[in-house]
Amino acid sequence: MKFNFITLFPNLVTPYFSDSILGRAQTSGLIEINCINPRDFTQNKHKKVDEYMVGGGAGLLMSAQPLCDAIDRIGQTHVIYLTPAGKKFNQNDAKRLAKLENISFICGRYEGIDERVIESRVNEVFCIGDFILTGGELAAMCLCDAISRNIAGVLGNANSLDIESFEDGILEAPSFTKPNIFNGSPVPSAFLKGNHSIINVLKNHMALCKTRFFRPDLYQTLKSPNFKEKR
Ligand code: SAM
DSSP states (O other): OEEEEEOHHHHHHHGGGGSSHHHHHHHHOOOOOEEEEGGGOOSSOOOOOEEEEEOOOHHHHHHOHHHHHHHHHHHHHHHEEEEEEEEOOOOOHHHHHHOOOEEEEEETTTTOOOOHHHHHOOEEEEESSSSSOOSSSHHHHHHHHHHHTTTTTSSOOEEEETTTTTTSSSSSOOOSSOOOTTTTTOOOOOGGGGHHHHHHHHHHHHHHHHHHOOOOOHHHOSSSOOOOOOO
């Protein structure tokens, strides 16, 4: 999968993808990170990529021409604009987009981008939460990370995807590691006895309790509390 970041600040993006799991995915050719700077496409003699808003308004906008030319240079690609006005990105989107071959993220800056770029070039718009960032790079990196780990071969153990939060619409069950007692607090005793069917039933129950406590909105939408026992 090739990811193109259309960004004025490529140095914000590339370091994140050069380490750890996604660094290895790049080395092994499973993903490719490509940054394109719209400043390289501006026809403005001062290399300007921003303008005041027509009709007034506080702040500047990224102009349409450098962005559209940068996108057109990429060729066949699925264009995503990160914006507070977009649909909230979720795990189902990550899985769906992981099946594509080429995705381009437009990382907005200033007060955003000229609306005509969205109308003419963008396939989908996504928001990562109800707050305002200074730019779209962080949001685009969140999507790229979440999409990448759903590409076959990126995670060492693909089974870990099946038991993660948001599978079956619930959160992952609480997990513990050694020591068995930490600061006087023991792990649930059933976890120590090695009966995996009992542990799975307990984990299902704990996952439901956790979802109900931390994400009552998710809990409300569960079709049946007797969801599949695969955890
Ligand atoms: N004036 C814009 C508004 O009120 O919707 C906010 C502009 S923000 C300062 C600059 C850029 O950051 C946006 O164009 C967008 O690309 C990105 N951005 C900010 N918050 C975001 C969020 N919650 N989700 C996705 N992108 C976001």
